[in-house]
Amino acid sequence: MTKSRTLRIAAAAVLTVVVAACSSTAATPAPASQAPATAAAKTYTMKDLVVGFIQTGSESGWRAANTSSFKETAQQQGITLKFTDSQNKIENQITAFNTYIQDPQVNVIVLAAVATTGYDDVLKAAKAAGKLVVIEDRRIDADSSLYYTYIGSDFDAEGQKVAKAMGDLLKAAGKTTANIIEIGGDQAASAAIDRHKGFGEGIQTYSDVKMTVLDYQNAPGWDQVQGKAIMDAFLKKYPGKIDGVFGHNDELAIAGIQSAQAAGLKPGKDIQFVGVDATADGFKSLIDGTLGADIECNPLLAPQVFDAALKGLNGDTSTVKWVPSQESQFFAAQGADALKAILATRKY
Numbered sequence: 001m002t003k004s005r006t007l008r009i010a011a012a013a014v015l016t017v018v019v020a021a022c023s024s025t026a027a028t029p030a031p032a033s034q035a036p037a038t039a040a041a042k043t044y045t046m047k048d049l050v051v052g053f054i055q056t057g058s059e060s061g062w063r064a065a066n067t068s069s070f071k072e073t074a075q076q077q078g079i080t081l082k083f084t085d086s087q088n089k090i091e092n093q094i095t096a097f098n099t100y101i102q103d104p105q106v107n108v109i110v111l112a113a114v115a116t117t118g119y120d121d122v123l124k125a126a127k128a129a130g131k132l133v134v135i136e137d138r139r140i141d142a143d144s145s146l147y148y149t150y151i152g153s154d155f156d157a158e159g160q161k162v163a164k165a166m167g168d169l170l171k172a173a174g175k176t177t178a179n180i181i182e183i184g185g186d187q188a189a190s191a192a193i194d195r196h197k198g199f200g201e202g203i204q205t206y207s208d209v210k211m212t213v214l215d216y217q218n219a220p221g222w223d224q225v226q227g228k229a230i231m232d233a234f235l236k237k238y239p240g241k242i243d244g245v246f247g248h249n250d251e252l253a254i255a256g257i258q259s260a261q262a263a264g265l266k267p268g269k270d271i272q273f274v275g276v277d278a279t280a281d282g283f284k285s286l287i288d289g290t291l292g293a294d295i296e297c298n299p300l301l302a303p304q305v306f307d308a309a310l311k312g313l314n315g316d317t318s319t320v321k322w323v324p325s326q327e328s329q330f331f332a333a334q335g336a337d338a339l340k341a342i343l344a345t346r347k348y
């Protein structure tokens, strides 16, 4: 094992924190669905949940809201939450999984996956160890018998919504044909893979404007720095040819806006911008008109995840394998006052 890998695993270990509620430290019995027939099945309450939460990292405003949702809801419900920031590295997620599998206290493992594959072995080991696994935020390509349920967004549908919004903005700008560039998130993540797929399908079926994706590049960190570097390069590579920019999250869309402004272009006039997440920063760009549309992606998933985990521990087998999040979309055309009023009601 290389020195840097040892260091990374050591570093990963440091990023595990415990949001402890006053629960017992004794090993928790296996979930009712795995308990031997003779033993009276324990009825679990929220206070019995000891959750090992494997988060992707801290790459965006959306991610910060998702993490807060888990920490705050665990505190409110008296749940013991052991939290790992994986720094967007799958090896850290596998290490954390094994740590929680070996932790006798942990009865639930929650995964926000940085990739779509590579989890089969730890999922099988968790099942064998009687740990209930819930996938949150991002889908994975694993057999659904290896986890209890998945709670997260329909990213393909979000991509389709972006295509419609982009088409409408370009049509309103008098375009009948248009060149688009796409600034993608981490190419291993289902959020990026499915948004890209949905967008590609959506622009094919949008009839009023013939949209062509000139170029597509991924920013593994989903952040503004990487996004701006990509947009700066595209503006040099395609001078005067870019009509629309799809940023896979608000950070990437806002990075595109800043790059265009630095090049003397007017976002919302010379180039149309559409983002995903609808965080507070996204709203600010809708309000100043630089961002034309923002497709919501709900980060406040913890209550649903903990409810499902409790059902699973108590042997409920009726829970469906995927519960798509309910989400909206917002437009600069709604006007600054209306958007400010909406923003004032939002938690992220």
Ligand code: GYE
Pocket (backbone or CB within 6 Å): 059, 060, 061, 062, 063, 137, 138, 153, 191, 222, 248, 249, 250, 276, 277, 297
């Ligand atoms: O869009 C982005 C974050 O998985 C839905 O990940 C999430 C995405 C979100 O980095 O901001």
